[in-house]
Amino acid sequence: MGWLHTWAGVVLGSVMFAMFWMGSLSVFDREIDRWMMPATRLAAAPADFSLDRSVLPIAQELAAASPQWGISLPTERTPVLRLNYVGADKQRARRDFDPTTGALIADQGTLGGTGFIYPFHYMLHIKWRQLGYWIVGVAAMAMLVLLVSGVIIHKKIFTDFFLFRPKKQLQRASLDLHNLTGVLGLPFHFVMVLSGLIIFMGIYFPTAPLATYADTPDAKKAFSGDAYGRYNRDKANQPGSLASLDGMVASAEQQWQGGRPFFVRVINPADANSVVEVRRSSASDIMVNLDQIYFDGTTGAVLSRFEAAPVMTVQRFISGLHLVQFKHWALRWIYFVLGLSGCVMIATGFIFWLEARRASHAKKGLKGVRIVEALTVGSVTGIIASTAMFFVANRLLPLDAQWLGYERPQLETGAFYLLWLASFAHAALRPRRAWREQTAAIAVLAVLAVLLDALTTHDHLSTVMRGQWAAVGMDGVLLLAAVIAAFAGRHMAQRKPVLRAVRSPSRNPELEHG
Amino acid sequence: MPAIQTQYLSRASASLAPVLGTVSRVLLAVVGAYFFTTASVMLAARGIADLGLMSRSDAVVLAAMLGFLLYLGLLLWAFAERRLGRVAIVLGGGSLLLHGAATLLQAPA
Amino acid sequence: MADPLLLIVAAGAAYLGFALFALSQSRHWQQVAPSHVAQPPQKKALRLLGSLALALSLSCACLRDGPAFGPVLWLLLLSVAAPLLVFTLSWRPHWLRRLAQRLATSDPRHSESIKRGPMQRG
Structure with a gap:
């Protein structure tokens, strides 16, 4: 030894x-x-922050051609609004905004x-x-x-x-x-x-699900869908408009009994079959949760809801101990x-x-x-x-x-x-x-x-x-x-x-x- | 690494046997134990899922998490076990057998 | 105001607990209070007091942060308090002398547990 x-x-x-x-x-x-x-050293976001008023106009302007866009909500540690989308040049893009003024923050030119x-x-x-x-x-x-x-x-x-x-x-x-x-x-x-x-574990034991999911065409994909959650639906190829994002966030908070969202993604935003995904913040728990709720983008009705299964919850607790996403x-x-x-x-x-x-x-x-x-x-x-x-x-x-x-x-x-x-x-x-x-x-x-x-x-x-x-x-x-x-x-x-x-x-x- | 070799060469007067023994032990431990573990994880996940105690994905997650501890135990054992032949049989032969079994289970029913 | 106070008490109790455990070892008692200054009390008593201090630390951590974060905070406080105590023993052992004197007993029955070798140097 x-x-x-x-x-x-x-x-x-x-x-x-x-x-x-x-x-x-x-x-x-x-x-x-x-x-x-330094440009992101901002004051905390206002309490009455609204996705519909602050984010939607920006996203519709910048990410109009993007098949989906996602927004990371401001937090105490990251006080900016971060928009992810696919730009007109088909490249993934990322822009930060001041949540109070809605002003674009100049690219700080660093990986940080x-x-x-x-x-x-x-x-x-x-x-x-x-x-x-x-x-x-x-x-x-x-x-x-x-x-x-x-x-x-x-x-x-x-x-x-x-x-x-x-x-x-x-x-x-x-x-x-x-x-x-x-x-x-x-x-x-x-x-x-x-x-x-x-x-x-998925990288170090890539073959783990192969025997258990032998009856599925793609065992790894089927496993990760079951374990980490995934939902999507096909486009309707008809125009549609988005219902209130704030309403969906409020509905998610109610279903999570006060749990706060940290990320909202809109898939196929201009389609009649648009989907809005809301993910729950882990700031108040050790566990890094996988809670996600999918809404029908045009009506705000819940399409699907995901929470980690019991053993996966243990895995997320162990992961949370490592990832320190909690506020403490x-x-x-x-x-x-x-x-x-x-x-x-x-x-x-x-x-x-x-x-x-x-x-x-x-x-x-x-x-x-x-x-x-x-x-x-x-x-x-x-x-x-x-x-x-x-x-x-x-x-x-x-x-x-x-x-x-x-x-x-x-x-x-x-x-x-x-x-x-x-x-x-x-x-x-x-x-x-x-x-x-x-x-x-x-x-x-x-x-x-x-x-x-x-x-x-x-x-x-x-x-x-x-x-x-x-x-x-x-x-x-x-x-x-x-x-x-x-x-x-x-x-x-x-x-x-x-x-x-x-x-x-x-x-x-x-x-x-x- | 050169330091290991020079030390061994000077001690064992250019005999390659201890170097080969060490290299094969390290390989058996790191690679052999890894494949032993991946096969065990696959089989254990399937076994737990078939018992019906939990969902399929949970069975895979449980087996994978325990897999790291199994790998750690096997690594320590591979270095603690004096008889290299035994390490070779268990980790080499064992992982072949287990992988054979796992491959059979992967065939669509 | 209760939150910082509970944190300080939790950390202090963890440190005190380890100090008591360290003093239950002859080597560290000698470092802090050489035997001509004070005779060590019974080891069992020191360890019992030490365990009580660590339990107090756990209670404060749980009181402050609840059953999920509390034990995590406690375990990590222990991991920080122990090295801090070790550094105190190495560099500033006299800081613990007053604590040792409080605990000391003049009862000669317990003095036989001390090794009377050359005094440990810092």
Whole structure:
């Protein structure tokens, strides 16, 4: 088990760190969106908000030719109206509106937290044959194996439950911290990794319904219809006009006994057989529900209603624990902190591996430590610095930026990937100084991002007054990150790990070469 | 990965046997256990559905969710079991058998 | 006003609970209150008090958030409170000294459970 724990960790630790890092940030993906899209830092939508008055005119103008359009209603975390439709050029389009004035919000030219950081967390932006999902899946399974095998090789879990000796040599201190974050965070990390896999059960077990739905022409489609709900009806090919959307929403709220809608879709809006789909918000439950009601668009009569079956409800509860769509700020912050504790667990695992081998590899002339250290530095400080770079690029690039045929969102992500690659190269070329220099880079970039936000959005202090806590919180976390990075960098500069490792060999050879 | 190889090569004086043993164990664990699991999930879903305790879709969801735990258990067992031959028989032979059974069930009645 | 208060009590009780559990281990009692300062009480009593504190934490979490969110909040508060307590033990053990002195007993019968090895350094 020791062997398995060590090598699975070293080989897949980089992917795991990226998943944990991006996952922790995804807890605040919408707040990151507000920061990266300053024009969407809006006041809450008015209480008497009307779909018929505010949305319908916009949709009929923009999405007239679209076979369907959908509207995401404004929420506390996303205070915009988001319209999805197929444009006249047959391309999927997305426009954001101010729910109070109905004014179109200029495209902010960024993927933001929900478009870049969150998908990075679960598919690494590798779309080819769902390879990204599979890499994440393999790393997640490996993480489950690591958590269980870690408990098995630890042996003294309860005696060492509260043990952390920061003043001991780096190797010992990092093992203590690895055990501490691993054991105390175990329930959270285990549930998060397992629930992450369960969310994508359809991708990881694509054959699951084949034997059960053998009598249907398309087993997967039949299963997903039964499990996730689906309704549609053919067009009448005769013109029809929409009944009141507000009326349908009110009817849905009544049927859900006060449950609020978060998404409304209109299918074949100008046809006599139009369908209006209303989906229920999950803000007040842990579970991410699948409740949906389909109305006849012309009359407002209910055509079909869907709710998840009992076991699927359990699956949605488990998914909800992972997806954090509920409104609970205390829990959201704890998720963020515990997610980062997973990052610490992975990073200290790497550091322990390196410190345990540094002296012997140097003596034997093996390159393992140098390679893994470059990998570690790039995967840990590298991705953090690159994320800060992503934010800096967001505030530096003008809204209409274009370069070499790349649009603004690609320039932002390009800045992220370039710096990330560079951080691996830097770590390979300057092994002794890489940790320190990259933590310094994190501190500088994080402070720069806050300064640029203040300079480019002009309304900085007033954001506090107007209750724009998303942007304020983001700036605060960036500053805190800068302080921690500066502190960690100084701490590393004071330690001389190479000499220490030689002088005081570990007393635990089993873990060293396990 | 090169670090693993160099270590083993230096220790076992260029003998490839331990490397091959490790590679086959990893492959059996990761790939063999995966196919063992997918076949088990298919069969379990059909079995639960045929018992009539829940709807068909729920049977599939239940089997798939438990599948992750089964895969985790199989992975741990594949690394904990000393006899590689046994791992090969159970995961290799087992997944072939289970997949055979699942394929038979997929034939439209 | 009740909501933030319940959250603070839930978090504080979780921290206190772990502090009591840690003090029931000789190693950590020594860290906080070396044996010449105060004699540790019975381990069982400390663990019982610790369990009570954790139960109080659960009750507050459930009172605040109901039966669905309450237990989740409690479990996650535990996962945060435990490392915070560990960092207190490592970096600021004297913060817990007053708590240890309150709990201390001068009864020599219990002092034999302490290992009198060299004192643990921070």
